[in-house]
Amino acid sequence: MARPIVRWGAMFGLGVLWWWAVLRLALAPxxxxxxxxxxxxxxxxxxxPVHCVPKARAAGALGxxxxxxxxxxxxxxxxxxLRRSDAGSGPS
Incomplete structure (x- = not known):
């Protein structure tokens, strides 16, 4: 239960930080x-890319x-x- 809360908290915090930086760039001289x-x-x-899977599970992955x-x-x-033009005829 603690892992999803920490993950969501980190994502929210980083999102707020990013929006602060973008708005400050746009509005503050x-x-x-x-x-x-x-x-x-x-x-x-x-x-x-956010829709990644391990190579072993990917569709069409090579060995x-x-x-x-x-x-x-x-x-x-x-x-x-390939035969050369002067090689004669091929096997019949």
């Missing part, structure tokens, strides 16, 4: 670097060892090389 840093930092945090296996050559292509 003597607003300075501190208010600008708080406002820019809060805005930057809002750009972070952890995919690149290692590719570099080791575990899956070699079976495509045939």
């Amino acid at each position: 003597d607003a300075g670097v501190l208010e600008g840093a708080v406002a820019a930092g809060g805005w930057g945090l809002s750009l972070l 952890a060892g995919r690149w290692r296996a590719a570099w080791r050559g575990a899956q070699v292509t079976t495509a045939s090389p």
Whole structure:
């Protein structure tokens, strides 16, 4: 019970701090670097993705060892090389 209260309290406090900085930048002629840093930092945090899931649970996620296996050559292509124009006809 204490964790959600602390979390909501921290979010509310940081939100009030951000709004104070934004309003002070907009309305006070003597607003300075501190208010600008708080406002820019809060805005930057809002750009972070909030709908993230661990890679293992993400839809369409690739396996952890995919690149290692590719570099080791575990899956070699079976495509045939392109023929040159003077190579003659292909197999019939």
